[in-house]
Amino acid sequence: MSPYLTMNPFGFPILSTVIFLPLVGVFFILFLKDDSKIKTTAFVAGLLTLVISLILIFSFDVGTPRFQFAERLAWIPAYNINYVLGVDGISIMLIVLTAMISPLCVLCSWKAIEKRVKEFMICILLMETAMIGVFCALDFILFYFFWEAMLIPMYLLIAVWGGPNKDYASLKFFIYTLFGSVFLLVAIIALYLVNGTFSIPEAMFKGYSFTFQIWVFLAFAIAFAIKVPMFPFHTWLPAAHTEAPTAGSVLLASILLKMGTYGFMRFCLPIVPQASIYFAPFMIVLSIVGIIYGGFVCLSQTDMKKLIAYSSVAHMGFVTLGIFTFTVYGFMGAMLQMLNHGITTGALFLMVGIIYERTHSRQIYDNAGLGKFLPIYVGFFGLFAVSSFAFPGTNSFVGELYVLISTFARSRTAGFFAAVGAVVAAAYMLKLLKQIIWGREKRDIKDLNVREIVYLTPLAVFVLWVGLFPAPFVRVMETTLVRLFMQLNKLSQ
């Protein structure tokens, strides 16, 4: 066993179980005909995955920076490709997030999806497998398999169940992402030729030549920046979000976007550290441009989904900003923001989906004045909206605070502009909230039903939990991030 990995203490391969449990669900669904049975099976598969991922996080050892629960099997020995899985403080939270969001996606599509329910649920479960796989994989090729395999079900989610402009949106999504990925592949092969292995931990902190690092960084950065998406690679995002069905938007916002920033933390920083430090100013500038640009574009949106999509660009800007400040606080803030954005923005997309099911419009104007008639809905909406602009006491406040502190520590100008971006966020979210709550005549719309309350509650709990008591979350990732910081620090001196 390599020194980077600690063995799996369980008697069975727990990470493989988490990854492939949804696939087992797919297998059962293949033989079912009845729609409600299919939905139940998908939900149960998602729930079981969640349970196992919770076992995972409760038995996670926060004291070691090594990859835990490791599994290793030879896969393609001819090219030294192995099936290696393992999690550390960076990936474990994202796995739990994925396992939590996926069953919610099944629940939120219960009524919304009427045609081809079977294929829809299969796509969701395939997505879950691929997404958890991305976060667990410790071999480049394994990672790339999951990373790319995700495109197909996501493409289908948009192209088959999407809105009127789905053709354009799905194609754009696919091509953008693939364009980034092929460079990722070339970089992976380049690293293999230098290292003789596709193992990710073994490629870290190897002291490659600076020119080599620059090229690898650029290839990585284009793949991840498209996925995040960072300004100016963000144009696929609003289209894809607007046209995707609710579950698709939620998966896209909550999990897929995290893969870009996860890629930065997992690959760029440890594998090509000097190049990352070299390019950090550019990345910071792009992040801040994204934050401010995203914010101002949000101000002028009339479509709720589009507004939230653009707000994602701004929020993800905070994540990349945190990563490239190269401080422990920045890393923690970035990690927390990934989590927070996953919860809050996912929840906001769910809220839009709920109202769309009732009014069949996503325009803010059509959905105005709900305060009197849908108190529960507006209650949830308010919570998630204030969380979105980092109101103290909600989850995003903690993350943004960390990021802002580290940004100010690095550069006051950068910190100033980031703070401006945070204020703009408050402006557009409050504007949206105001329009949704007040105004207009009496309408005949039903408030949330039990199913909807059930799937919103866990997200609301997380919003407040992370907001008021973030210590457990920080503790999980602390060791890994501190070690990453120390290793980077050693190099830059």
Place this chain on the structure above:
Amino acid sequence: MMLLPELYMFLFSVFFLFLSVGKKEISLFTAARVLALVGFFVTLACAGARGDLFFGAYQVDFFSQVFKVLLSAGFTLVVFMFEKENEVENLPEYFMFLGFSTLGLMILVSSVELISIVVSLEISSFSLYAIVPLRKAQTRTQIEAAMKYLFFGAISTGIMLYGMGYLYGMAHSTYLADIMARFPQFLAQPLGVLAIILTLTAFFFKLSLFPLHFWAPDIYEGASDATTTFIATVPKIAATALLIRLAMLASSAPEQLATVIIVLAAFSMTIGNLVGLVQKDVKRLLAYSGIAHAGYLMMGLLSFNREGNAAVVYYIAVYLFMNLALFYVVMLLSRRGENVMINDLSGLARRSPLLALTLAVAAFSLAGIPPTGGFTGKFFLFVTAFKAGYLPIVIIAAVNTVLSIFYYLNLVRVSYSREPEEELRPLALAFHEKVLCYLFNIVIIYLGLIPFGLIDLFRDGM
């Protein structure tokens, strides 16, 4: 034992030759399918045969047997795939020609001497010239296609013979081993390089590599679905085999030749993919896709080592299955034998979910998206070319992958998300058609996820 697959294929063809002159009382398709399947197993059983024949002109080794199995698999699948009475209405000769063509290709992969190469290549080509015009659905295009194929084919053979003349003149031998032993001397002089390139022309033609790709779109469009399926897959396997055979015999990696191959590969990919973008006819589109794939294949040949050759063999195996899968969808869609336009695919996911899935798997595989075999094969090619130090072609190929996704994805998009203008009936598939679809899907995914047994086998055997 050594010649058993070839002998069997010969008898297969002769059987249908006699059928064509005698009374036709037995079911043609059943007979062909059963016999082809038996042939496949015979070839598989002979995979272990080793030895030399005919004064060393005919080599039966691991390499040739692997290719014979592939050829036989391709042939058998093609025979199983088509059922339209169009081409073969009471025409046992059609099977005879297919059989003879496969026979020629089987001999080709074992030939290590110039004259047997020419003879076997011509056995195969002449059969194909005969079946290209056999089509009932259209009247003019297939004649045009047949003429073009004949002329292009004949000219490329002529060029090859011309090149071979030089080779013989310089090496004083028709044996590949002797010629390739003097490979470095050849490459030292322009005439030698010219001779080699001219000789390779006929194989580039079969592979539809730039600049010998002009025939492909017209022939694919004009010939019947079954004929196109055959031409698009089986001869390409044999042509690749011969190129690998040459690369295996070359003692060192030749710089000049590598440059030529890189240029041809780059143009082939780029032109194939760019022109593919604007195609409306699915078969024409596949012709351009084939041109692009010929370019990808060349990347593996660049490294001139065992690993690269194994990667090429792996890729051609994947290529066989993903192409057959796509052509099968086309065949099943055009029950009357007409050409399928991209718009005809609309609503396919509702008419037949299985066909739409097969189309999607094949298209994603051709585009090279994991977890399909197309990705794994392409990945091996990338690694070997990169390892040999040819980064630019790897990047060109990577960018081309993105280009190609436009039209492959378009196929999937139309079949999944576009509704047909008029309501079309659901497509009912017969049992054996479903089995074939599942087979294709499973094989493509299998080659994607579990390459280890095969790629190791190829690497050790080459």
